[in-house]
Amino acid sequence: MKKSSGLSKFASGRDKKKSSKETATPQTWEEYMEGERYATGDKARRFYEKAGDMYNKACKLNPEDSDCLYNFGRVLYILVDFTHSPCQKLSLLNASIERFRSALNYDPDNADTLFNLAQALQTHAEVIQDHEEEDDEDEEGGHDHSHGDHDHQHHGSPEERAALELQEAISLFESCYAIQQRELYAAVQESHPAEEADVEEKPQNLIDQEKQELANSAGVLIDTLISASQALTSLAFLVETVERSQEYYKDAACKLEVALGVANDKHLWPARAQESSSSGKGKKKEAAAELIVEGDPEDVLPASKPVSVFREAESKSEDVNQVDKICEIHLQYSNLISSQTDRNFQDTGRISEALYEKSLQHLDVVLGHFPRHVEALCDKGDLLGAWAQGLAAFEQGSDAGMAELEQWDASSGSGIPLGTSDVVAAEPTASPGAGSKISKRAGKIWQLFASATRAFLSALEVEPQNTSILEKLGDIHWSRSLLSSSVAIKNRSMLLNNASVYYRFAWESCREGSTENVDEDQRLEILLSWAQVLRALPGKEDEVLRVLKQWKRYGGTKEMLVDLLEGNSGDILQEDFVEFALKQVRKL
Numbered sequence: 001m002k003k004s005s006g007l008s009k010f011a012s013g014r015d016k017k018k019s020s021k022e023t024a025t026p027q028t029w030e031e032y033m034e035g036e037r038y039a040t041g042d043k044a045r046r047f048y049e050k051a052g053d054m055y056n057k058a059c060k061l062n063p064e065d066s067d068c069l070y071n072f073g074r075v076l077y078i079l080v081d082f083t084h085s086p087c088q089k090l091s092l093l094n095a096s097i098e099r100f101r102s103a104l105n106y107d108p109d110n111a112d113t114l115f116n117l118a119q120a121l122q123t124h125a126e127v128i129q130d131h132e133e134e135d136d137e138d139e140e141g142g143h144d145h146s147h148g149d150h151d152h153q154h155h156g157s158p159e160e161r162a163a164l165e166l167q168e169a170i171s172l173f174e175s176c177y178a179i180q181q182r183e184l185y186a187a188v189q190e191s192h193p194a195e196e197a198d199v200e201e202k203p204q205n206l207i208d209q210e211k212q213e214l215a216n217s218a219g220v221l222i223d224t225l226i227s228a229s230q231a232l233t234s235l236a237f238l239v240e241t242v243e244r245s246q247e248y249y250k251d252a253a254c255k256l257e258v259a260l261g262v263a264n265d266k267h268l269w270p271a272r273a274q275e276s277s278s279s280g281k282g283k284k285k286e287a288a289a290e291l292i293v294e295g296d297p298e299d300v301l302p303a304s305k306p307v308s309v310f311r312e313a314e315s316k317s318e319d320v321n322q323v324d325k326i327c328e329i330h331l332q333y334s335n336l337i338s339s340q341t342d343r344n345f346q347d348t349g350r351i352s353e354a355l356y357e358k359s360l361q362h363l364d365v366v367l368g369h370f371p372r373h374v375e376a377l378c379d380k381g382d383l384l385g386a387w388a389q390g391l392a393a394f395e396q397g398s399d400a401g402m403a404e405l406e407q408w409d410a411s412s413g414s415g416i417p418l419g420t421s422d423v424v425a426a427e428p429t430a431s432p433g434a435g436s437k438i439s440k441r442a443g444k445i446w447q448l449f450a451s452a453t454r455a456f457l458s459a460l461e462v463e464p465q466n467t468s469i470l471e472k473l474g475d476i477h478w479s480r481s482l483l484s485s486s487v488a489i490k491n492r493s494m495l496l497n498n499a500s501v502y503y504r505f506a507w508e509s510c511r512e513g514s515t516e517n518v519d520e521d522q523r524l525e526i527l528l529s530w531a532q533v534l535r536a537l538p539g540k541e542d543e544v545l546r547v548l549k550q551w552k553r554y555g556g557t558k559e560m561l562v563d564l565l566e567g568n569s570g571d572i573l574q575e576d577f578v579e580f581a582l583k584q585v586r587k588l
Contacts, residue, residue, distance in 0.1 A: 045082040051075050066107035073099030077120050084519035086131035093124045111179045118172035122231050125162035166235040173228035180221045211270045212319055218268040219320030225259040226332050233336045237343050249340050259329045269322040300491040303501035306464035327366040334362040351390045377459035384452035385476055391445045442485040449480045467518045470506035471526055474499045475572050478533055496536050503530035527551040532577045548584050
């Protein structure tokens with residue numbers, strides 16, 4: 001049950017819903033598409049489904065209407081976010097892809113259709129990698145997975161099929177970018193004529209309107225470049241050879257450099273945003289180093305019920321904002337470098353701390369503009385936690401580290417063997433020499449985990465009911481409790497209690513309705529993680545069995561635990577605990 005390397009995107013606020021008395025029942029396609037303002041939930045899903053039904057009927061009446069085909073494809077693609085079933089996701093994605101392809105047959109240079117087809121292919125590539133078994137079952141069930149003349153579905157491994165779809169998506173993004181670039185250039189020429197004779201006196205409101213239209217066009221171009229970078233980053237991690245991987249990462253970074261150039265072009269944005277147009281290069285070079293030493297490393301506070309200290313965020317203007325685009329670029333820059341860090345470890349077995357620091361610098365640019373940016377805070381927590389985990393795992397592999405690990409495990413009486421299946425495992429106890437290499441690394445691991453905890457707590461202040469953030473806080477307190485440095489041993493009881501509390505909050509959030517969609521796998525994962533922590537606490541035997549019973553009642557099976565044992569128990573769940581859970585579940 002491997003945890004994902006990063007959190008999904010979080011919205012920092014929700015637009016307030018109008019009451020049924022204020023909102024008339026939709027009658028047209030456009031009115032049904034206004035369901036998008038509801039963001040999530042059954043009401044939005046019903047609106048989209050109704051819109052899809054209407055587009056389906058319209059397409060049957062006029063199968064060559066490219067606009068209708070495009071909108072039908074867009075509705076189907078949006079509906080993917082409203083299901084957790086891999087089979088349903090694949091069915092919707094393939095239906096969406098088919099409509100986009102049909103729309104391009106009648107309007108091949110439509111940038112919106114090119115972009116959305118590329119996005120759908122990119123999403124499809126992600127799903128088939130994660131759910132090969134479900135994909136095969138869905139095909140046997142007779143669902144249409146045809147991609148037209150570009151059908152890669154039935155050939156090769158999931159990784160090979162995903163790579164082909166990502167390559168096609170990248171090509172589509174390139175075509176989309178070329179069209180958007182020409183349109184933006186034409187708009188700039190019209191707005192800023194080269195010849196003075198062509199300059200006319202314009203009223204200020206018209207000038208402001210033209211500038212905002214330019215900004216909107218620039219924002220669309222940036223979106224395409226970011227999406228292309230995301231596809232290239234995914235492909236770079238997927239390909240086998242190091243050389244090709246590095247080429248794709250380089251291309252992904254080049255896309256973002258171009259995007260930053262567009263974001264910082266003073267001719268494309270209203271003057272009010274100019275003070276924030278810095279790319280952030282060189283401004284946050286010391287940020288990562290400061291993180292390592294900030295705060296009291298021995299201060300572990302007890303977990304408390306999360307309550308937001310902020311008012312609900314107001315809805316944003318639909319106009320594209322320069323600072324927002326700059327932050328989106330830096331978020332993708334951080335994701336790109338984080339992926340490169342993981343790939344570098346996979347290829348060389350070495351931890352590149354310079355890449356971690358570089359990735360953090362991009363996140364600090366975002367947080368410099370928006371200190372409460374939930375996605376950036378969660379990405380920061382993930383990055384710092386992964387850095388700490390990597391250093392701790394490296395220590396576990398050293399002879400000195402293993403000797404210290406065995407000594408600590410034997411004397412602690414914890415009842416939790418820290419085996420080689422753990423990614424975090426125990427950090428070796430610092431030697432008496434304060435300046436020793438092990439002592440410095442032990443301190444750095446602890447401080448990285450502490451900084452990661454603070455990042456997640458800051459995100460939780462904004463979204464106190466976010467299940468994924470609560471689960472991450474449970475994970476990170478559990479991971480810190482496994483360290484064997486003196487400060488970790490001193491705070492171990494508090495860390496375990498905090499982990500238990502956050503997992504409980506996460507479970508309650510699942511049941512009460514969180515701020516984001518939670519699938520069944522995540523619910524079961526939370527319960528197992530919670531049971532593991534309770535098992536580490538003295539006197540919690542009955543609670544462990546109670547949580548395992550809940551896990552079984554909500555769909556957990558013996559086969560799932562066997563699969564965990566056969567496929568590595570993951571970042572958080574330990575092999576010893578999974579074996580224990582399997583024995584208990586067989587008795588229940």
